[in-house]
Amino acid sequence: MPELNMQQLTVFGDEQSEIVNVAKVKQLSPFRYPGGKTWLVPGFLRWLQSLSYKPEYLVEPFAGGGIISLSTAYHGLVDKCVMVEKDEDVASVWKTILYGDWEWLVNQIQSINLTVEAARKIINAPADSCEEMAFKTILKNRVCHGGVMANGSGLLKYGENGKGILSRWYPDTLAKRINTIVSIKDRLDFFEGDAFDYIQECGNNEKTCFFVDPPYTASKKKAGKRLYRYSEVDHDRLSRMLKNVKGKFMLTYDYDEAIINLAEKYGFNYKKIPMKGTHNSIRYELIISNTSV
Numbered sequence: 001m002p003e004l005n006m007q008q009l010t011v012f013g014d015e016q017s018e019i020v021n022v023a024k025v026k027q028l029s030p031f032r033y034p035g036g037k038t039w040l041v042p043g044f045l046r047w048l049q050s051l052s053y054k055p056e057y058l059v060e061p062f063a064g065g066g067i068i069s070l071s072t073a074y075h076g077l078v079d080k081c082v083m084v085e086k087d088e089d090v091a092s093v094w095k096t097i098l099y100g101d102w103e104w105l106v107n108q109i110q111s112i113n114l115t116v117e118a119a120r121k122i123i124n125a126p127a128d129s130c131e132e133m134a135f136k137t138i139l140k141n142r143v144c145h146g147g148v149m150a151n152g153s154g155l156l157k158y159g160e161n162g163k164g165i166l167s168r169w170y171p172d173t174l175a176k177r178i179n180t181i182v183s184i185k186d187r188l189d190f191f192e193g194d195a196f197d198y199i200q201e202c203g204n205n206e207k208t209c210f211f212v213d214p215p216y217t218a219s220k221k222k223a224g225k226r227l228y229r230y231s232e233v234d235h236d237r238l239s240r241m242l243k244n245v246k247g248k249f250m251l252t253y254d255y256d257e258a259i260i261n262l263a264e265k266y267g268f269n270y271k272k273i274p275m276k277g278t279h280n281s282i283r284y285e286l287i288i289s290n291t292s293v
């Protein structure tokens, strides 16, 4: 998934027709995440501020690289952002940065002399601690094709400018991002677990809002299955649960008629948003909400 060249053509309708270039969005996540929502940051923050009240909590139950929570916390728009993620490897990174020995992690990132052999050795070795798992995960995320860490994804062979795996390895940038997250960690919480449990648990507070970005696997041609270790989601059940939350939510999907039918079934508002990808191809995403969008 390209990190810097996705451009958003419109955000939630006529209000902003200007193209938002993601290169201008502050990148706070240590991950380059498949299906990452950096392009949605300006639109999401505007949506959050357009609510008639200031939410106390933002719950992001399919956190992945967490860019929406990180950006919300960075701008101090809610008291606490609660990230939830089921993938154990991804979870180890958030647990290390928020609750563990993040300094060890930063030190490993900055001191490794990265070669293909060194990367392979670390990636293939068992991890004895959460911190070791986090280091392995960050390394794998940076050097595997498209940031895809799901099994079977190979090491990037020929990166930009022929520099191989080094082309995606920016230790100082990663260290800076981790330091920034540490500086706002009083506004961040992380739970390793199942999205559905947390939506259920947090749904009764009207001052809690949700950003929900599930793996998209409803249609056969969608890539969710090969991008994530956990990709099976009951999309109807998810919408049914969101229908019952007391606060506001924003739900995102790749554009698909089946999802429009789902949004209509539950009486949600939705908008089709065009995106400009790497090769100037246009693709569409859906923004679905119980507010107007």
Ligand SMILES: C[S@@+](CC[C@H](N)C(=O)[O-])C[C@H]1O[C@@H](n2cnc3c(N)ncnc32)[C@H](O)[C@@H]1O
Residues within 6 Å of the ligand: 033, 034, 035, 036, 037, 038, 061, 062, 063, 064, 065, 066, 067, 068, 084, 085, 086, 087, 090, 193, 194, 195, 196, 213, 214, 215, 216, 228, 229, 230, 231, 232, 233
């Ligand atoms: C589309 S990605 C989220 C990307 C994220 N919005 C970002 O910007 O990086 C979906 C994530 O949901 C996680 N996931 C899948 N099933 C889950 C579940 N039942 N509970 C929690 N997380 C889950 C996947 O591991 C993946 O990281």
